[in-house]
Amino acid sequence: MNNSLIPFILSFLLSQRLFRFSKINNYRQWEKWFSYARFFSVFLFAAGLILKASNTTQWMWHIFLVSLLLFTFQQKEMQKQRMYLLAFAPYVVVSLLADLTRVIVTDFYIRWESYFGNAVMLSIIWLVAILFSQYRQNKATEKERIRRQKEDEINRAIAIRKVELEDLVTERTAEITKQKEELVQTLNELKATQAQLIQSEKMASLGELTAGIAHEIQNPLNFVNNFSEVSSELLDEMAEEQKKGNTEETAAIANDIKQNLEKIIHHGKRADGIVKAMLQHSRSSSEIKKPTEINKLADEYLRLAYHGLRAKDKSFNATLKTDFDEAISSIDVVPQEIGRVILNLLTNAFYAVSEKKKQLEKNTPADGNQAEQKSYNPTVLISTKKLNGKVEIKICDNGKGISEDDVDKIFQPFYTTKPSGKGTGLGLSMSYEIVTKAHGGQLNVKNNKGGEGVTFTVILPVKK
Amino acid sequence: MLHLPSFCQLKNNMKIMKILVVDDEKDIQPLFEQRFRREIKNDEINFVFAYSGEEALDCLKDYKHEAVLILSDINMPGMSGLELLDRIKEKNHKPPPVVMMITAYGDEENYKHAMKLGADDFLTKPVDFKELKEKIKKLK
Numbered sequence: 073m074n075n076s077l078i079p080f081i082l083s084f085l086l087s088q089r090l091f092r093f094s095k096i097n098n099y100r101q102w103e104k105w106f107s108y109a110r111f112f113s114v115f116l117f118a119a120g121l122i123l124k125a126s127n128t129t130q131w132m133w134h135i136f137l138v139s140l141l142l143f144t145f146q147q148k149e150m151q152k153q154r155m156y157l158l159a160f161a162p163y164v165v166v167s168l169l170a171d172l173t174r175v176i177v178t179d180f181y182i183r184w185e186s187y188f189g190n191a192v193m194l195s196i197i198w199l200v201a202i203l204f205s206q207y208r209q210n211k212a213t214e215k216e217r218i219r220r221q222k223e224d225e226i227n228r229a230i231a232i233r234k235v236e237l238e239d240l241v242t243e244r245t246a247e248i249t250k251q252k253e254e255l256v257q258t259l260n261e262l263k264a265t266q267a268q269l270i271q272s273e274k275m276a277s278l279g280e281l282t283a284g285i286a287h288e289i290q291n292p293l294n295f296v297n298n299f300s301e302v303s304s305e306l307l308d309e310m311a312e313e314q315k316k317g318n319t320e321e322t323a324a325i326a327n328d329i330k331q332n333l334e335k336i337i338h339h340g341k342r343a344d345g346i347v348k349a350m351l352q353h354s355r356s357s358s359e360i361k362k363p364t365e366i367n368k369l370a371d372e373y374l375r376l377a378y379h380g381l382r383a384k385d386k387s388f389n390a391t392l393k394t395d396f397d398e399a400i401s402s403i404d405v406v407p408q409e410i411g412r413v414i415l416n417l418l419t420n421a422f423y424a425v426s427e428k429k430k431q432l433e434k435n436t437p438a439d440g441n442q443a444e445q446k447s448y449n450p451t452v453l454i455s456t457k458k459l460n461g462k463v464e465i466k467i468c469d470n471g472k473g474i475s476e477d478d479v480d481k482i483f484q485p486f487y488t489t490k491p492s493g494k495g496t497g498l499g500l501s502m503s504y505e506i507v508t509k510a511h512g513g514q515l516n517v518k519n520n521k522g523g524e525g526v527t528f529t530v531i532l533p534v535k536k
Numbered sequence: 537m538l539h540l541p542s543f544c545q546l547k548n549n550m551k552i553m554k555i556l557v558v559d560d561e562k563d564i565q566p567l568f569e570q571r572f573r574r575e576i577k578n579d580e581i582n583f584v585f586a587y588s589g590e591e592a593l594d595c596l597k598d599y600k601h602e603a604v605l606i607l608s609d610i611n612m613p614g615m616s617g618l619e620l621l622d623r624i625k626e627k628n629h630k631p632p633p634v635v636m637m638i639t640a641y642g643d644e645e646n647y648k649h650a651m652k653l654g655a656d657d658f659l660t661k662p663v664d665f666k667e668l669k670e671k672i673k674k675l676k
Contacts (some may be wrong), residue, residue, distance in 0.1 A: 287640055294661055294662040295567065298567050298571075298665075301665075309573075328573075334561055366543075368583045386645055391613060392614065
């Protein structure tokens, strides 16, 4: 029995091992064979037990084990299992040799029996050691395999996720592109609206100017008419004096007529200039910089703004002060644009002083203390100054001033403190754009010291 | 202020009518001087020109009540013609000077306001000099 237990265990284990290996690697044919080998080992063990023919079964075991080893050793597919085969081989060989020696040269065997026993024991130890090391190696390999598998799984998951993300990105990109297109369209619409608003702001300020322009044209026209009439009369007089032979008087009258003609030319040009300025003001294109006399431009728009307001509000009045630095020669600007800025700042200044006056009138009821009201003198000062490489235009009023909150927002589009319908809220933001963007200058606002009114400062660079 | 010296020289000659013209348009001076060329030459009228309300008040202060007629524009920067009118009438000059208002805006509101303040007459620009001469003749 002892003789057949170890071969049984070994052959069963080996067959089992090879069977599983074949199964894992899907070697159907070998799987079947090793399954048979397993059953055979069980059958052989059982036969040995039942028949008690240990001698017979012993040889059977030898044949079975040797053939199993040799058979397996020859198969290419089983190369990976050679370590097992090598583990089993010493035992199979040693035990076969021991049995053969025992049968063939019994004396020799008996004499050396302990050595044979030891050899068998050693082969078993070898087997156990190899199996053990194989077991450990397998475990490590298995661990490694599991790690790889996990890694693969992660990689696969990542790949899947990547594909998903790519899909998502494509989707999002399409969405964003669509949104971008919509935004571009909206932006274009906004630009168009802005252009319209700018045009309407121009037209609004032109409307404000109309009355001023009418007044400004009316005055020179009156002079043209009056001087023409008087010249015509003077010519009659001159003819009379000539008849009388009064040459001195004739010469004097002729001189007067000449002066009158000069006046007619002067006022004709003045009206012409105003009409041109008006046309330029309403024009949306033609933004070409040309040498412009800033003082003259400021003076022109001061009159236009003042008379424009006067014509609209007859009770309005203010003292106009000018302080022009004669050292300023022409500088390159777009005249109608800078004119619009000056006009806008002046209109605001006039509005501020008239508001303050109205406030004072409200606060002091009729027949009340009118001292303050009387002493308030609405004043708007426009001054120019030549700085180093720059020209400064200051518009200063003694109006109601601007609160600190408003100072920060004053150049924002659509920001206005005027009652609805009175201002577009675009004047100052447009002025700001004109000065800073189109002319590379600065536009600042500051409350005056002492808390009376504000000063707007336009600084324009002088470019040669 | 150019004509103040002549104004001074002539201030004792009571036959000469003194007219103070107030307007911010400086060319009003040669225009008046030529329109009233004959009257000036014949020493019938003497003109003084002021280019703002403030200047006009200074003129009146310096030369007492010698101006018999004041022709004033309404629409002037600083002190307006109406304010000037108010000041003149307020001070009760005796004899009171005749004040005629001249304005480019011949509207009801300005007219009523001027009349309320005691304006003696109201003319619109462009000035009809024939009419003005008639009115001056009547004053004499």
